[in-house]
Amino acid sequence: MSKQNPAIAASSSIDASSTSIPIKAAQVELVEDLTHDEARDRSQLELRVGQAFYQAGKALAQLRQRRLYRSTHRTFEAYCQDRFGFTRRYSDYLIRGAVVVENLQQTRTIHSQNQLNEQKETNENLRTMPAAILPTKLEQIKPLANLKPQEQQQVWNKAVAKANGKVPSGRIVRGIVEQLNQKSSVSTNSVFQAGDVFILVRLAGKERKYNGCWAIAVEQSEYAVIVDVHNTTLTVKLKNLNKIDLFKAQQQLPQILQRMRRLHAVGILDRGADNVLEDLAKQTDLTPVEEGLLSWLEKYYKVDAQASES
Known part of the structure; x- marks a missing residue:
């Protein structure tokens, strides 16, 4: 007997109760007839939605793309909610998860850190050989959904290596994605100085x-x-x-910050004063009226505007 792929055969994070939710008669209306073949395909696809998340995502994608829900529901969102108890967001997660699994099937999974080191010179092979280890739960997929296909493969390989050749937890995958985002931020942002x-x-x-x-x-x-x-x-x-590269903002905003900080240091301010300061905190170039409001607050609370510059 052949061994099934764990991403296809394993049970997912879908609750068992949600796989057998009947259509509520009061919520069903005849919207548009399906052909005999379409009705047959819809029934088969609905059965697959109750299986592992990969099969569920694949089935939902076809149901949405071919609009096989149209005989009873006007929207895909209403259909998923009535038939399976799925929110639109959860349905989207399942569909995107299936796409990620299909992408990971195109890359070889590294089973240990040693193998990862050995493969540094042959990275091309990582994108052409089938993966030996694939996700078994939706939470392992979610952190990968917004990454590019090659990044998904790289992160998954690192996660498997960190899990010593086993299926990594969603926490491990999420941690590696966060590291990737942090490194990306460092490389794409220019170095700056205090006071910018x-x-x-x-x-x-x-x-x-x-x-x-x-x-x-x-x-x-x-x-x-x-x-x-x-x-x-x-x-x-x-x-x-x-x-903000505007010279005027670079010159004026540090002084305005000090003036606003001195007002907050007074203690509990009136609601109106708080509202004014919150609005000024989003203005990079104060108008004469806004400057006048700030000066009036300083006078009202007996705060010396010049003291912040000393």
Whole structure:
């Protein structure tokens, strides 16, 4: 008996309950007839959606591409939700995951660090020989989805080597992808000096509120940068910084930062004052009215604007 590919045969992260969810009669309407062959193909593909994530992704891709859901649903999203209990995002993950697996099938998997070292001179072979070890769970695929095909192969080989020739966990794959992104950021961003001015972008989590704010560089490490914003100090990645090359901004914003910091040092500010400062933190060239508002706040809170320059 032949041994099946683990990416095709192994059970996935799809819940067993989701593979047998019936179509709710109240949500089904006859939208457009399918041919006999299309109806047969739809039934077969729906059965495959309940299998491993690779088969599920392949099946969903065909159902979407051929619009085989159209006899009962007007949209692919509604069909996936009613038939399988899948959100649109999860369905997209499965489809993209199948594409990644097919790409990895085109490259040889390195089983150990020694083999990885031995293959440095024959990298072309890595893209033409079938992979011996493939993903078995969707979480191993997600970190690879946004990478280029060759990068997916390189990351997977490194992950397998780190897992001593076994199927790596999603955590291992994600860690290697993060390292790749950090190295990419270092190579694509110019070196800068303390005092340079940037716009913050692509921040996530509790720091996302600072997206669009200007910031002053304080210190740079290999993969991160410490920056001052109007009310705090942040540690961000190079990819989160867009440099401002305007001479006027480079000259004025450090002084404005000091003035805003002195206002925040007063203590709890009025809601209106906070709103004004948050807006000014996104303006790289203050208008006369904005400069007047900042001066009025300094006068109101008895903050000496000139003290920040001493």
